[in-house]
Amino acid sequence: xxxxxxxxxxxxxxxxxxxxxxxxxxxxxxxxxxxxxxxxxxxxxxxxxxxxxxxxxxxxxxxxxxxxxxxxxxxxxxxxxxxxxxxxxxxxxxxxxxxxxxxxxxxxxxxxxxxxxxxxxxxxxxxxxxxxxxxxxxxxxxxxxxxxxxxxxxxxxxxxxxxxxxxxxxxxxxxxxxxxxxxxxxxxxxxxxxxxxxxxxxxxxxxxxxxxxxxxxxxxxxxxxxxxxxxxxxxxxxxxxxxxxxxxxxxxxxxxxxxxxxxxxxxxxxxxxxxxxxxxxxxxxxxxxxxxxxxxxxxxxxxxxxxxxxxxxxxxxxxxxxxxxxxxxxxxxxxxxxxxxxxxxxxxxxxxxxxxxxxxxxxxxxxxxxxxxxxxxxxxxxxxxxxxxxxxxxxxxxxxxxxxx
Amino acid sequence: xxxxxxxxxxxxxxxxxxxxxxxxxxxxxxxxxxxxxxxxxxxxxxxxxxxxxxxxxxxxxxxxxxxxxxxxxxxxxxxxxxxxxxxxxxxxxxxxxxxxxxxxxxxxxxxxxxxxxxxxxxxxxxxxxxxxxxxxxxxxxxxxxxxxxxxxxxxxxxxxxxxxxxxxxxxxxxxxxxxxxxxxxxxxxxxxxxxxxxxxxxxxxxxxxxxxxxxxxxxxxxxxxxxxxxxxxxxxxxxxxxxxxxxxxxxxxxxxxxxxxxxxxxxxxxxxxxxxxxxxxxxxxxxxxxxxxxxxxxxxxxxxxxxxxxxxxxxxxxxxxxxxxxxxxxxxxxxxxxxxxxxxxxxxxxxxxxxxxxxxxxxxxxxxxxxxxxxxxxxxxxxxxxxxxxxxxxxxxxxxxxxxx
Numbered sequence: 001x002x003x004x005x006x007x008x009x010x011x012x013x014x015x016x017x018x019x020x021x022x023x024x025x026x027x028x029x030x031x032x033x034x035x036x037x038x039x040x041x042x043x044x045x046x047x048x049x050x051x052x053x054x055x056x057x058x059x060x061x062x063x064x065x066x067x068x069x070x071x072x073x074x075x076x077x078x079x080x081x082x083x084x085x086x087x088x089x090x091x092x093x094x095x096x097x098x099x100x101x102x103x104x105x106x107x108x109x110x111x112x113x114x115x116x117x118x119x120x121x122x123x124x125x126x127x128x129x130x131x132x133x134x135x136x137x138x139x140x141x142x143x144x145x146x147x148x149x150x151x152x153x154x155x156x157x158x159x160x161x162x163x164x165x166x167x168x169x170x171x172x173x174x175x176x177x178x179x180x181x182x183x184x185x186x187x188x189x190x191x192x193x194x195x196x197x198x199x200x201x202x203x204x205x206x207x208x209x210x211x212x213x214x215x216x217x218x219x220x221x222x223x224x225x226x227x228x229x230x231x232x233x234x235x236x237x238x239x240x241x242x243x244x245x246x247x248x249x250x251x252x253x254x255x256x257x258x259x260x261x262x263x264x265x266x267x268x269x270x271x272x273x274x275x276x277x278x279x280x281x282x283x284x285x286x287x288x289x290x291x292x293x294x295x296x297x298x299x300x301x302x303x304x305x306x307x308x309x310x311x312x313x314x315x316x317x318x319x320x321x322x323x324x325x326x327x328x329x330x331x332x333x334x335x336x337x338x339x340x341x342x343x344x345x346x347x348x349x350x351x352x353x354x355x356x357x358x359x360x361x362x363x364x365x366x367x368x369x370x371x372x373x374x375x376x377x378x379x380x381x382x383x384x385x386x387x388x389x390x391x392x393x394x395x396x397x398x399x400x401x402x403x404x405x
Numbered sequence: 406x407x408x409x410x411x412x413x414x415x416x417x418x419x420x421x422x423x424x425x426x427x428x429x430x431x432x433x434x435x436x437x438x439x440x441x442x443x444x445x446x447x448x449x450x451x452x453x454x455x456x457x458x459x460x461x462x463x464x465x466x467x468x469x470x471x472x473x474x475x476x477x478x479x480x481x482x483x484x485x486x487x488x489x490x491x492x493x494x495x496x497x498x499x500x501x502x503x504x505x506x507x508x509x510x511x512x513x514x515x516x517x518x519x520x521x522x523x524x525x526x527x528x529x530x531x532x533x534x535x536x537x538x539x540x541x542x543x544x545x546x547x548x549x550x551x552x553x554x555x556x557x558x559x560x561x562x563x564x565x566x567x568x569x570x571x572x573x574x575x576x577x578x579x580x581x582x583x584x585x586x587x588x589x590x591x592x593x594x595x596x597x598x599x600x601x602x603x604x605x606x607x608x609x610x611x612x613x614x615x616x617x618x619x620x621x622x623x624x625x626x627x628x629x630x631x632x633x634x635x636x637x638x639x640x641x642x643x644x645x646x647x648x649x650x651x652x653x654x655x656x657x658x659x660x661x662x663x664x665x666x667x668x669x670x671x672x673x674x675x676x677x678x679x680x681x682x683x684x685x686x687x688x689x690x691x692x693x694x695x696x697x698x699x700x701x702x703x704x705x706x707x708x709x710x711x712x713x714x715x716x717x718x719x720x721x722x723x724x725x726x727x728x729x730x731x732x733x734x735x736x737x738x739x740x741x742x743x744x745x746x747x748x749x750x751x752x753x754x755x756x757x758x759x760x761x762x763x764x765x766x767x768x769x770x771x772x773x774x775x776x777x778x779x780x781x782x783x784x785x786x787x788x789x790x791x792x793x794x795x796x797x798x799x800x801x802x803x804x805x806x807x808x809x810x
Contacts, residue, residue, distance in 0.1 A: 053739040054732030054757070083728040085758020118725025119759055182712055182729065223711040225726075226733035306628040306711070306797070307587055307805055314806035320523025321630075323488040324587065327459030328631035334458040337490075352459070353490020354524055392711070394802050400712055401719035 002156050003281040003370050003390075005273040011143035011161045012172045016040030016237025017195040019146040020137035022130035026123060027078030027116060032149040034127055036099070036134040037073040037193065040237040044199075045070050045111070046206040048213050050185075050230035056082035057089040057122075058112035059231060061096065068108040073233065074099055074127075075191065077152050077178075081114040081122040082228035091122040098128040102135060115152055115178065115191055115229050117403075147176040150191055153399060154180045154274050160266035162259045166252050171198045171240050173256070175263045177232075179271035181400060183222035184304075185213075185230050192217060192232035192267055198256050199238040201246040208253070209234040212261045216268035219387045222275040223396075224304040234260065272388045277396030280312045282389050283373040290381035294331045298376060299387045301329035309392030312372065317363025319348040326376060338379040343372065407561050408686040408775050408795075410678040416548035416566045417577045421445030421642025422600040424551040425542035427535035431528060432483030432521060437554040439532055441504070441539040442478040442598065445642040450475055450516070451611040453618050455590075455635035461487035462494040462527075463517040464636060466501065473513040478638065479504055479532075480596065482557050482583075486519040486527040487633035496527040503533040507540060520557055520583065520596055520634050522808075552581040555596055558804060559585045559679050565671035567664045571657050576603045576645050578664045582637075584676035586805060588627035589709075590618075590635050597622060597637035597672055603661050604643040606651040613658070614639040617666045621673035624792045627680040628801075629709040639665065677793045682801030685717045687794050688778040695786035699736045703781060704792045706734035714797030717777065722768025724753040731781060743784040748777065 022034045039045065047066050049059050058081055074095060081088045096110035114122060147157035161174040175194030183190065200208070209232070217232055238244070245252050273281050284302050289295035302308055305325045311318040322341055327334070341349035343366040348358050366372060427439040444450065452471050454464050463486055479500060486493045501515035519527060552562035566579040580599030588595065605613070614637070622637055643649070650657050678686050689707050694700035707713055710730045716723040727746055732739070746754035748771040753763050771777060 052729060052732040053736065054728045054741050080725070083725050083754070083758060085756070088758070117723075118729055119723075120725075121759075182726075184733075225710050225712050225729060228725075228729050228732060304709075305630050306801070307630050310802050310805035311808075313802065316806070316808070318522075318524075318808070320485070320488050320525075320633075321587075323459045324457060324523055324630060324633050327457040327633060328589075331458065336459050349488070351490070353488060353493070354526075392802060394799055396711070397715050397718065397797060397799050397802055400715035401721070403716075403721070403723070 001279065002274040003278055005156055005270055008144055008147060008157055008159045009161060011159045011174050012163055013140035014172050014174050014195040014237060015140065015197045016043060016239035017235060018138040018140050019142040020134040021142065021145045021149040022134035022137065024126040024130045026076060026126055033077045034130055034134055035075040035146045035149040036138065038138055039071060039235050040239055043235055043237045044202040044205050046202065046209040046234045048209055048232050050227055052226050052228045054083055054228050056080050056114055056229045057084060057092040058114045059229060061092050062111045062113065062231060065108050065111055068106065070111045071105045071109045072099055072103060073111045073113065075113040075150055076127055077150060078116040079114055079120055079122050080116045080118045080229050083119045084121045087121045091124040094124040095127050099131055102131055113191055113231050118228060143174055143176060150176065150178045152178060153276055154178050156274055158267055158270035160263040162263055164255055164259045166198065166242055166255060169240055169242050171196060173259045173263050175267050177267035177271055180274050181223060181276040182225040182227040183220065183271060183275065184224045184226045185217045185220065190227055190230055194260060194263055195235040195237065197237050197239040199240060199242050199244040200236040201244055204246055204248050204253065205234055205236050207248055208257050208260055211257065212264045215261055216264040220268050220272050221300060221303050221387060221389050222272065269388055272390055275390035276399045277393040278390035279393050280391040281371045282312060283386060284389060285373065285375045285386045286378065287384045288378040288380055289383040292383050292385055295383050295385035297331060298326055298329040299385055301325040302374060303387055303389035306392055312391035313393045315367040317343060317360065317367045319363065322374065323349060340377040342375040343367065406684065407679040408683055410561055410675055413549055413552060413562055413564045414566060416564045416579050417568055418545035419577050419579050419600040419642060420545065420602045421448060421644035422640060423543040423545050424547040425539040426547065426550045426554040427539035427542065429531040429535045431481060431531055438482045439535055439539055440480040440551045440554040443543055444476060444640050445644060448640055448642045449605055449607040449610050451607065451614040451639045453614055453637050455632055457631050457633045459488055459633050461485050461519055461634045462489060462497040463519045464634060466497050467516045467518065467636060470513050470516055473511065475516045476510045476514045477504055477508060478516045478518065480518040480555055481532055482555060483521040484519055484525055484527050485521045485523045485634050488524045489526045492526045496529040499529040500532050504536055507536055518596055518636050523633055548579055548581060555581065555583045557583060558681055559583050561679050563672055563675035563679065565668040567668055569660055569664045571603065571647055571660060574645055574647050576601060578668050580668045580672050582672035582676055585679050586628060586681040587630040587632040588625065588676060588680065589629045589631045590622045590625065595632055595635055599665060599668055600640040600642065602642045602644040604645060604647055604649040605641040606649055609651055609653050609658065610639055610641050612653055613662050613665055616662065617669045620666055621669040625673050625677050626705060626708050626792060626794050627677065674793055677795055680795035681804045682798040683795035684798050685796040686776045687717060687796065688791060689794060690778065690780045690791045691783065692789045693783040693785055694788040697788050697790055700788050700790035702736060703731055703734040704790055706730040707779060708792055708794035711797055717796035718798045720772040722748060722765065722772045724768065727779065728754060745782040747780040
């Protein structure tokens with residue numbers, strides 16, 4: 001059951017960006033599992049990708065093709081085409097070639113993406129067979145169906161949309177993402193696509209994406225497993241009547257960047273809200289660190305601890321487990337007597353020990369909520385970091401024990 | 406259900422080392438929860454302790470007292486006395502003082518140990534009330550009852566024993582340990598006590614313990630959570646008729662060290678076999694690393710991945726998840742095309758892709774076993790490391806969601 005995630009909001013079409021969906025029966029017959037996206041001829045595209053050394057064949061191809069003025073993005077679910085060796089690379093190339101023939105562009109102008117089971121070669125034939133169907137379906141108002149078409153173990157589609165005014169011109173930013181397991185993005189999430197009709201120079205667009213990813217997709221974790229297929233793309237179709245944004249200090253850049261950040265944060269948090277087996281949406285905030293890395297080390301130690309995650313599932317304010325995780329996070333010369341820990345507004349630990357005024361009832365009240373904030377004050381510097389995570393439930397074990405059956 | 410762990414083996418008494426057990430009702434009425442150990446007056450004691458910055462009050466005291474020619478070890482379960490601030494430290498001291506009064510030694514000659522719930526002050530009064538009972542119970546042949554007396558969520562007591570001949574003299578090495586959650590020791594395990602009647606100089610004994618811990622307790626993980634209370638003690642009572650071992654290159658050192666290693670490995674593996682919710686006993690071996698650290702990084706990435714652990718629980722040879730973990734373990738410049746992965750004798754991955762001859766049936770056969778070996782060949786150097794871990798089951802979630810209720 002997703003936590004605080006409802007039906008899709010209105011997803012405004014983005015001029016110059018069309019989406020088409022088809023069913024190839026890759027893992028399950030009848031499931032929407034292929035999405036083609038077409039971008040305007042002079043669009044700019046930025047991408048961030050997994051740091052996993054075993055990155056999937058489509059990730060490798062996608063990085064190579066990114067500088068070739070790409071015209072189409074091709075996504076499949078049901079098969080990650082990762083750990084699939086040379087046959088997997090050949091299969092990914094074959095799908096690019098097939099789509100290129102149908103659309104009369106070069107194979108190098110296709111960006112491929114796959115998500116699903118790792119270790120099996122992509123069934124290229126099945127995908128190629130439905131490309132005409134996906135192309136016939138291309139439309140700017142297909143975001144909702146496309147968001148469903150990229151789902152795997154997700155229980156709900158994920159999308160976000162904003163419209164802003166840049167120099168009197170309405171500009172749209174719309175995106176979609178998918179999770180829901182093997183989520184500890186390290187450059188990007190499993191799959192995320194954000195499009196805008198703004199005109200933005202490519203290097204500036206890449207900078208905007210990297211900054212936004214570091215505030216959103218790179219700050220979520222469900223199980224600590226960094227995927228082989230994480231890819232997040234930001235597309236600027238340039239269809240809006242405006243000057244190209246080429247200066248990352250301009251007010252236009254800042255306005256657009258804020259909207260992109262907002263869309264990507266909503267998409268990233270949606271992945272956590274729909275995390276495998278999630279019953280809680282948990283914010284972990286670490287303040288007062290000596291640098292960003294130690295804040296993140298503490299936050300991820302807390303977010304990855306199976307003992308804390310099961311206590312969250314049980315709504316048990318077992319704050320000793322939080323202290324233990326802070327203690328083993330590897331922060332050098334940590335003075336535990338300066339540490340305070342809060343559950344929402346309730347101080348549970350002050351100066352490294354149980355807060356005098358704390359009662360189990362107060363802790364239990366917060367833990368019973370579906371959305372919980374754990375705030376850790378290290379009191380040794382000026383840095384802060386915030387990440388988002390889930391609990392560890394029986395349902396998580398069931399989903400992942402039965403995933404391939 | 407523990408994996409391959411039966412009733413306790415014969416635990417030979419160690420001359421000069423007596424154990425006494427009592428029930429203080431710390432967490433549950435009637436449970437054996439206090440163990441006192443008495444060591445001969447001229448015994449040597451070595452210890453290794455958790456690296457958790459939030460180490461418990463007894464760990465701090467134990468380190469301070471170790472150089473004071475300790476005479477008694479005092480263990481309680483049901484309360485870890487960690488994250489308990491100054492009142493916790495005072496409570497630990499109070500128990501040491503009480504035992505010292507009864508035994509006519511200095512409080513600094515008592516080594517205290519606690520395990521159980523974190524974040525609550527130790528109920529010193531309850532412990533002190535049963536010290537006379539524990540002292541009256543002191544006997545050299547009490548290892549079996551003591552091994553039960555240090556259990557928390559363990560389902561079975563854990564002990565191991567060897568007898569060797571050193572220069573014609575029989576020498577005994579007997580130990581006990583307890584788990585079973587918050588287990589990713591980083592210096593030692595939750596609690597481990599190994600005694601021998603050999604005569605060994607203290608610095609040499611400390612070296613022997615550190616080496617043995619790095620081959621046993623420091624190579625196991627259940628949930629990746631490094632405890633606040635890990636402590637492992639090696640006691641040499643010196644009662645055997647022999648010269649003191651003072652040279653770590655002597656044949657006596659090597660023989661004794663091998664026996665100590667063997668006892669400690671059996672104790673450490675017993676903790677994994679009885680890991681919370683464990684249905685599988687899993688050996689993760691990484692060969693061909695460029696150094697020890699990268700072997701361990703890969704091994705722990707595999708051992709901590711919730712996706713691999715749930716696949717192990719499901720007996721699903723989902724080897725793609727193993728590749729993904731190897732890929733995100735952080736090994737610099739990893740050449741995935743050199744990597745082979747084996748499940749027991751079955752090669753599942755060769756040169757980074759699915760082995761041509763591999764069939765799901767072969768993988769399923771190995772995964773159905775209760776004891777499974779995952780071997781990863783990095784083919785980039787001469788270093789190897791082996792660690793032991795468990796799967797992640799519904800029972801793990803249940804135990805840890807209900808731990809305090």
